[in-house]
Amino acid sequence: MKALQGVEGHVEWVDHPSLECDVGQVKIRVAAAGLNRADLLQRAGLYPPPPGASEILGLECSGVISEVGAGSSWQVGDRVCTLLAGGGMAEEVVVDGRHVLPVPEGLTLVQAAAIPEVYATVWLNLFQLAGLKPGEKVLLHAGASGIGSAAIQLCKAFGNPTWVSVGSSERLEYCVQLGAQGGVVRTDGLSALNDFGPFDVILDPVGGGEYAKLNVKLAAVDGRWVLIGLMGGRDATLDLAQVLGKRVQLLGSTLRTRDDQFKADLLSDLGQHVWPLFSEGRLNPQVARTFAVTDAEAAFAELAGNQVSGKVVLIVDASLV
The missing domain is CATH 3.40.50.720 (NAD(P)-binding Rossmann-like Domain)
Known part of the structure; x- marks a missing residue:
């Protein structure tokens, strides 16, 4: 698969080994990924991922589940978004199924990529x-x-x-x-x-x-x-x-370094109290600009310029969005 990695202050869309899906995990074919300031810091070498987390950039993404590990209630084909410690800016990502939420009714996968983090x-x-x-x-x-x-x-x-x-x-x-x-x-x-x-x-x-x-x-x-x-x-x-x-x-307070159970509980609470507000139209993801993942340098420059109101989103697989 291809993935976006920070290399000496810039980003490169490079080959990366495909990921295995274990018990309780799901594999997601990534449609889009939200860009966050943490990604800018990681690209600059100032914010390494927590121990055991992927070195691939991206703390949130959306997509379609392509594989389900034993013990997970998700189904292949489900449209989802997920909170990550890293790895979202790639063609696929494997994540704890408890850290995944359905795309709210009425929203696109691009909008959903701007929600979790x-x-x-x-x-x-x-x-x-x-x-x-x-x-x-x-x-x-x-x-x-x-x-x-x-x-x-x-x-x-x-x-x-x-x-x-x-x-x-x-x-x-x-x-x-x-x-x-x-x-x-x-x-x-x-x-x-x-x-x-x-x-x-x-x-x-x-x-x-x-x-x-x-x-x-x-x-x-x-x-x-x-x-x-x-x-x-x-x-x-x-x-x-x-x-x-x-x-x-x-x-x-930090979120990225919290353990899996903490994030699972947080996402469960978010799904119960916040997710219905998207479907009701009371919350609206603010996507300011989108960029192809192959144009990631321009996206990073846009966010670094501090003129963006809302979120920048990278399109990873245009066929899904």
Whole structure:
């Protein structure tokens, strides 16, 4: 089979040994794969896959099941999407059957490829770890990203008013159209977020610099600051008196390195609480652009340019989509 691998800062569509399907696993003929910032980091050699995970790029994909291992309830021909620790940007992938969900009714395989990583990330961090309750206010940094786009929609669906920080006025308008109450353009100054706070939960993929200090200031009493990335660097200076006085909880969270059972439980919860909202039209995967997998360098450059609102998706097998 062919697969996309990061090689010395670029990507190559190369030959790779075909995969065997074991007990409890399914083999998927890949139609499309979502592109995430983690893939950019892995290509650059900064984010290696967890031990035992595939070195092939791709944390999510969609496709059609072509083989089913013993003990799995899936059927050959089922249209599915899956959350992965790696391996999604290939002609086929073998995955734990518990990490697979059906393509929501009414959605294409391209749309389905843009769902698993971002919606699983949002559900885990906002609703499971932070325990978001209806009516609580949410702040999303990088609100027009794939994760931000998913978070805005989920918060709207579950009754949580949401504000964002973004990189341009166009991206702010995009977030408002998705359901955000408002927000700020970071080049105009983040301090304007004070007009909308305090916030019960802050979802933060940026981390360092002025963001960390601001998050503590913006957090409500008993607020939860969920740190999921370090786009702004790993160093920060905090006023610990504010953390203490407000009883702010700082939650560091990653998904890729979680064990198989954790991911199985997360996907089960996602299927129960979130999947019906796609079929009802209350959630809509935000596919900004698609690229052929053979044009992956252009896709990676598009995401790295930080101008994308929503998700970039690679088309692996055009005959399926």
